[in-house]
Amino acid sequence: MLTARNLTKNYSNLHVLKGVDITVGKGEIVTIVGSSGAGKSTLLHILGTLDTPSSGEVWLRDVNLGTLKGNALADFRNRHMGFIFQFHHLLPEFSALENVCIPGFIAGSKKAAVRERAAFLLETLGLADRMEHKPNQLSGGEQQRVAVARALINAPDIIMADEPTGNLDSKNARELHHLFIELRDKFQQTFIIVTHNEELAPLSDRQLVMRDGKIISEELTAKTIS
């Protein structure tokens, strides 16, 4: 599904990534942990084409992402990747349903089909009675689930999540990780999740530990494999 080879990232003399290789298979949940400054966000941003590596390649399906530029890159990213951040970044003036639809409209999909899928996703995520609410009428956990639905709208190959539980209390954080597992089981959804949360990181198929720009260990967690 996703393969990265020998990624490096330098800011003048600062070597933030020092040769990272990573392979993520379909339907796999991979968490990346490590202390602050280890390079986790930089790695995730490069995998998600939000940033470019100094050297190395990222492939998603059979596409070398380094060959995509401009509109083609933006279009590929919107169709094939979903993003979840620490803050939900929902647009305040739009309803939950409209927020979820936006990436589908941008992709040029039929509006009725997008609305139908958005409603289906919100129902699946337990938000059937929250679709017409504006973000500020929703709890933190609900807002983040709307952001998850938005990330899923174009049926992306992979979802990249950067500290998705960073702004949630422990109960909501745990529920969000269980939701990721449910989505993996139901839709074979693939995830890469950067997290500080050492309790939640093992709720994954594989846990990568980063230190000082490298992946220093890789552990099959297998706690969620039924």
Ligand code: ADP
């Ligand atoms: P934030 O989202 O925390 O405001 P960003 O990561 O978006 O910060 O960075 C804002 C700007 O600062 C970007 O241009 C980024 O390249 C730059 N930047 C981020 N971290 C550093 C750093 N450690 N040293 C120098 N520039 C940085």
Ligand code: ADP
């Ligand atoms: P983590 O997510 O593991 O906390 P980051 O990937 O955010 O680590 O940062 C890794 C290192 O790269 C840090 O030392 C950070 O200051 C530095 N860094 C990140 N972005 C920039 C930038 N735009 N310019 C310079 N240094 C940066």
